[in-house]
Amino acid sequence: MKYADHFESLQIEPIAGPSDETAGANGGSELSLDPVNWRQFREMAHAALDDALDFVQTVRERPVWKALPEHVRANLASAAPITGQSLDQVYEEFCENVLPYATGNIHPRFFGWVHGSGLPSNIIAEILAAAMNVNCGGRDHAAIYVERAVLGWCKEWFQFPAESTGLLVSGTSMANLIALTVARNACLENVRKTGLRRQERELVAYASCEVHESVGKAFEVLGLGACALRKIEVDDAFRINVAALRLQIALDRAAGLYPFCVIGCAGTVNNGAIDDLDGLASICREEDLWFHVDGAFGALCILNEELRDRLTGIERSDSIAFDFHKWAHVQYDCGCVLVRQGDLHRAAFSMRPPYLEDMHRGLAGGIDWPCEFGIELSRGFRALKVWFALKEHGTLKLGQLIKQNCDQAQYLRSLVLNEPRLELMAPAPLNIVCFRFRQEGADPEALDCLNEAIVTELQLSGVAAPSTTRICGHLAIRVNITNHRTRYADLDLLIGAILAIGEAHLGE
Numbered sequence: 317m318k319y320a321d322h323f324e325s326l327q328i329e330p331i332a333g334p335s336d337e338t339a340g341a342n343g344g345s346e347l348s349l350d351p352v353n354w355r356q357f358r359e360m361a362h363a364a365l366d367d368a369l370d371f372v373q374t375v376r377e378r379p380v381w382k383a384l385p386e387h388v389r390a391n392l393a394s395a396a397p398i399t400g401q402s403l404d405q406v407y408e409e410f411c412e413n414v415l416p417y418a419t420g421n422i423h424p425r426f427f428g429w430v431h432g433s434g435l436p437s438n439i440i441a442e443i444l445a446a447a448m449n450v451n452c453g454g455r456d457h458a459a460i461y462v463e464r465a466v467l468g469w470c471k472e473w474f475q476f477p478a479e480s481t482g483l484l485v486s487g488t489s490m491a492n493l494i495a496l497t498v499a500r501n502a503c504l505e506n507v508r509k510t511g512l513r514r515q516e517r518e519l520v521a522y523a524s525c526e527v528h529e530s531v532g533k534a535f536e537v538l539g540l541g542a543c544a545l546r547k548i549e550v551d552d553a554f555r556i557n558v559a560a561l562r563l564q565i566a567l568d569r570a571a572g573l574y575p576f577c578v579i580g581c582a583g584t585v586n587n588g589a590i591d592d593l594d595g596l597a598s599i600c601r602e603e604d605l606w607f608h609v610d611g612a613f614g615a616l617c618i619l620n621e622e623l624r625d626r627l628t629g630i631e632r633s634d635s636i637a638f639d640f641h642k643w644a645h646v647q648y649d650c651g652c653v654l655v656r657q658g659d660l661h662r663a664a665f666s667m668r669p670p671y672l673e674d675m676h677r678g679l680a681g682g683i684d685w686p687c688e689f690g691i692e693l694s695r696g697f698r699a700l701k702v703w704f705a706l707k708e709h710g711t712l713k714l715g716q717l718i719k720q721n722c723d724q725a726q727y728l729r730s731l732v733l734n735e736p737r738l739e740l741m742a743p744a745p746l747n748i749v750c751f752r753f754r755q756e757g758a759d760p761e762a763l764d765c766l767n768e769a770i771v772t773e774l775q776l777s778g779v780a781a782p783s784t785t786r787i788c789g790h791l792a793i794r795v796n797i798t799n800h801r802t803r804y805a806d807l808d809l810l811i812g813a814i815l816a817i818g819e820a821h822l823g824e
């Protein structure tokens with residue numbers, strides 16, 4: 317027991333818990349939720365941990381995904397429990413109705429959307445975080461310092477200054493919302509008090525038309541409206557057209573609007589395109605605009621020296637949003653927001669009513685409580701799983717795995733280009749390959765249907781799980797590789813399966 321070395325005992329007369337044999341007269345009548353029999357509970361917990369580890373270790377032997385059968389859906393829609401049951405029974409139900417029906421993103425042939433594949437050692441971190449059950453909204457305890465350490469590392473990666481601030485959040489959607497709130501508040505006086513009612517400035521912002529919808533949603537939530545986000549056309553590489561951006565800014569200024577922000581994409585969700593971030597940083601400096609980068613997965617290319625250059629300019633941004641649960645493989649959920657000017661970040665969210673006052677010393681001490689930098693007050697110990705992941709694997713190896721995924725995407729791209737029955741539909745600069753199965757003489761709609769059918773059947777077969785998107789209006793099979801378990805052979809298998817399903821359709 318290593319942890320015991322670090323603990324002190326409290327030198328006062330102990331009070332027994334209700335389930336201890338030494339409990340006093342009222343020991344039996346006072347309620348608690350702790351196990352009545354810790355020894356039994358411990359056995360069950362160890363067994364559950366073994367099951368969890370088996371689940372991960374044997375993932376390759378199972379289908380990527382399995383649809384929930386009707387009876388399982390019905391089981392899960394059961395009535396609210398009034399009286400409890402044994403933990404064994406609950407666990408049994410979980411094993412029957414929940415565990416077999418996961419998303420599948422821990423599987424080496426899960427290629428849908430942008431999902432991380434998770435880390436076995438994060439299971440340990442999650443257990444320990446659950447045991448501590450700390451509230452990371454604030455106060456003076458180790459978890460706050462762990463989060464601060466993680467944020468410090470992030471600042472270092474992106475060359476952000478010491479006075480910059482950050483927060484671990486649920487994901488890039490929340491990170492975008494927080495960053496854009498700071499950007500909005502920085503140019504609207506008193507907006508925290510008066511809201512948008514008495515504002516003379518009509519704010520508008522810019523991003524490429526490939527920008528993730530979470531950015532649009534942030535504009536809706538911020539009360540600026542989706543129309544305030546101008547979607548700028550992209551070039552052949554799906555990167556923002558910088559000339560078109562300049563033009564739109566000029567047009568908007570001429571029309572009396574108030575441009576305040578540009579959102580650069582570091583890895584678009586459709587095909588992984590990275591905008592010219594340095595160019596955007598320069599425009600923002602000239603035009604006095606906030607420069608935010610949505611780097612949900614792409615920002616972590618900073619961890620690989622061969623990929624890092626593609627992000628040049630990100631170090632000049634005012635804020636960055638990215639995820640640990642995607643390309644750093646940290647367990648869901650965990651994203652991060654960084655803000656260059658910490659004072660603006662704090663000014664956007666800080667709120668210390670009397671019941672949260674800083675006491676300088678004691679548990680309520682410590683400066684810069686995380687709740688002053690975001691929306692949530694109570695928050696879990698997300699930082700621990702990131703801390704474990706980064707300490708165990710180091711940024712060098714995590715960066716190598718990002719590069720490996722990019723190399724695998726290039727391999728897949730070449731398989732597609734060398735296969736006459738397939739057609740590449742977009743550039744594949746990073747880790748995402750969009751293509752489709754060809755059918756001679758088919759009209760566009762029929763082709764869309766065919767490719768959608770291929771993806772659906774592939775998912776239902778459990779062999780592999782890509783997703784779909786639309787490239788220039790046409791349905792594409794979209795293969796995203798943010799997976800440290802994927803091997804080159806998995807990509808051969810994927811293409812083989814797509815061709816087989818496609819051929820079977822043509823034969824019908």
Ligand SMILES: *Cc1c(COP(=O)(O)O)cnc(C)c1O
Pocket residue numbers: 430486487488489490528530583584585610611612613639651
């Ligand atoms: C995934 C993603 C988001 C949203 O991040 P969440 O972690 O799902 O909230 C935003 N932008 C891009 C480019 C993404 O890939």
